[in-house]
Amino acid sequence: MIIIIAQIILLNRNYLFKIIKGNEGNGTSRYDRKVKTALKSIYRISISRGFNFRTSTTIREVTGFLQVQFPDQSTILTQLTRSLESHIYGSKYIESDDNKYYAGWATFSKNEMGR
Amino acid sequence: MIINITQVGLHLVRTKWDARGFMKMKLEKVEKISDIQHIATEIDTEIRRYVVGYEEVTRNLIISLLSGGHVLLEGVPGIAKTYLAKAFSGSLSMSMKRIQATPDLMPADIVGTRIYNPKALEFEFKQGPIFSNLIVVDEISRAPPKTQSALLEAMQEKQVTVDGSTLELKAPFIVVATKNPIEFEGTFPLPEAQLDRFLMRLIMNYQGQKEEVEMLRRKNIKGEEIDITPVVKASAVLSAQKLLHTSIKASDDMLEYIAEIVRKTRDNDKVMLGASPRASVALLYASKGYAAISEGRNYVVPDDVKAVAFDVLNHRLILRPDVMMESTKSRESWGYGLLHDIIRESIEQVSVRV
Numbered sequence: 001m002i003i004i005i006a007q008i009i010l011l012n013r014n015y016l017f018k019i020i021k022g023n024e025g026n027g028t029s030r031y032d033r034k035v036k037t038a039l040k041s042i043y044r045i046s047i048s049r050g051f052n053f054r055t056s057t058t059i060r061e062v063t064g065f066l067q068v069q070f071p072d073q074s075t076i077l078t079q080l081t082r083s084l085e086s087h088i089y090g091s092k093y094i095e096s097d098d099n100k101y102y103a104g105w106a107t108f109s110k111n112e113m114g115r
Numbered sequence: 116m117i118i119n120i121t122q123v124g125l126h127l128v129r130t131k132w133d134a135r136g137f138m139k140m141k142l143e144k145v146e147k148i149s150d151i152q153h154i155a156t157e158i159d160t161e162i163r164r165y166v167v168g169y170e171e172v173t174r175n176l177i178i179s180l181l182s183g184g185h186v187l188l189e190g191v192p193g194i195a196k197t198y199l200a201k202a203f204s205g206s207l208s209m210s211m212k213r214i215q216a217t218p219d220l221m222p223a224d225i226v227g228t229r230i231y232n233p234k235a236l237e238f239e240f241k242q243g244p245i246f247s248n249l250i251v252v253d254e255i256s257r258a259p260p261k262t263q264s265a266l267l268e269a270m271q272e273k274q275v276t277v278d279g280s281t282l283e284l285k286a287p288f289i290v291v292a293t294k295n296p297i298e299f300e301g302t303f304p305l306p307e308a309q310l311d312r313f314l315m316r317l318i319m320n321y322q323g324q325k326e327e328v329e330m331l332r333r334k335n336i337k338g339e340e341i342d343i344t345p346v347v348k349a350s351a352v353l354s355a356q357k358l359l360h361t362s363i364k365a366s367d368d369m370l371e372y373i374a375e376i377v378r379k380t381r382d383n384d385k386v387m388l389g390a391s392p393r394a395s396v397a398l399l400y401a402s403k404g405y406a407a408i409s410e411g412r413n414y415v416v417p418d419d420v421k422a423v424a425f426d427v428l429n430h431r432l433i434l435r436p437d438v439m440m441e442s443t444k445s446r447e448s449w450g451y452g453l454l455h456d457i458i459r460e461s462i463e464q465v466s467v468r469v
Contacts, residue, residue, distance in 0.1 A: 058417045090414035
């Protein structure tokens with residue numbers, strides 16, 4: 001029980017979690033809907049696979065963990081990480097070329113979460 | 116002869132054919148971030164021909180060069196600190212001077228002095244080695260405090276004052292100093308305020324067995340010969356520095372992230388004095404350098420900050436005396452292990468901005 005409470009407190013301090021919940025700033029998300037959806041699924045799958053989230057966890061650390069878990073998704077995850085970072089930290093729009101990676105990950109994550 | 120290769124956006128100068136049969140080019144000007152990455156690769160390739168097993172140190176040395184910062188290489192004797200500094204300087208086509216620090220080294224030996232010219236019947240200023248683009252200072256802690264002070268002032272101000280006149284140093288200007296952590300006899304420890312002037316302190320540990328054997332293999336063939344081809348000109352380094360500072364952006368969230376990590380070092384119980392605001396600036400510049408040379412990105416991500424944080428912050432923390440005594444008991448790590456822990460803790464306490 002204590003562990004679960006501690007985990008919830010930690011999650012609420014993690015910005016990745018705040019994005020997903022939509023309260024990273026003034027209550028409205030600054031980010032593209034596709035980005036939020038991808039982050040949400042990345043987050044959920046990594047938790048289900050036992051990833052130990054910390055306050056300081058970065059997107060790259062989570063996707064790195066997932067690449068080890070799902071080697072067949074490595075290319076998609078690499079491209080997705082690049083696209084997510086450029087949108088979040090580089091204030092860039094999602095490039096049309098990246099849509100296939102978002103779609104590929106959406107399909108994979110849907111199957112994975114449906115298990 | 117200048118060749119403008121538009122496909123890669125680089126301005127190159129034809130130099131010579133190297134031992135492997137490739138025509139080596141000196142990079143002259145940088146226009147895109149991918150060019151910065153290209154410069155880093157060229158320097159790295161040259162250094163790797165001679166130095167084995169210090170990839171991370173080499174990378175951070177290049178980051179410092181491109182960020183316009185100075186470097187302190189620290190490690191036990193015989194670990195190739197000077198060899199690496201020589202290889203690094205050899206890969207750059209710019210003026211370089213080496214200063215062997217000794218207890219009788221005077222500020223005038225570095226800065227220069229006025230000498231009477233009997234023909235002209237007047238005193239003339241003879242420039243010291245500081246008037247070069249790259250200065251390698253071997254065993255900096257052997258120089259007396261007055262000389263260290265003169266050198267470190269030049270590092271910060273990028274100018275020197277002689278007889279009341281201020282003289283500008285060459286640009287780019289980078290100091291690579293070496294120091295070993297074990298000798299105290301006949302040495303003068305660098306004051307913390309002066310250590311702060313180094314963008315990074317790069318700690319060199321022993322190579323792994325595989326790397327040591329590889330080093331022996333190379334020595335077995337070439338001995339001590341170093342024939343490094345200069346691949347980057349001073350003008351390219353200058354334009355890369357300018358591009359790095361102006362074209363690679365760190366968002367407001369990233370600036371807050373950097374500042375918060377630095378501030379956390381000040382709250383640690385084991386630390387008497389944490390990192391200064393100058394450390395925040397250094398962390399920003401080094402992170403930009405890492406973003407550029409690792410992936411050719413024009414924006415900084417938290418992983419860039421994490422990657423360079425230890426090398427930027429480790430020499431800027433003053434530990435509590437009792438903690439310091441405890442940490443240096445372990446001669447194997449020379450107290451670096453504790454610094455690692457403190458910096459890691461500071462990073463882990465800060466929420467990653469997204």
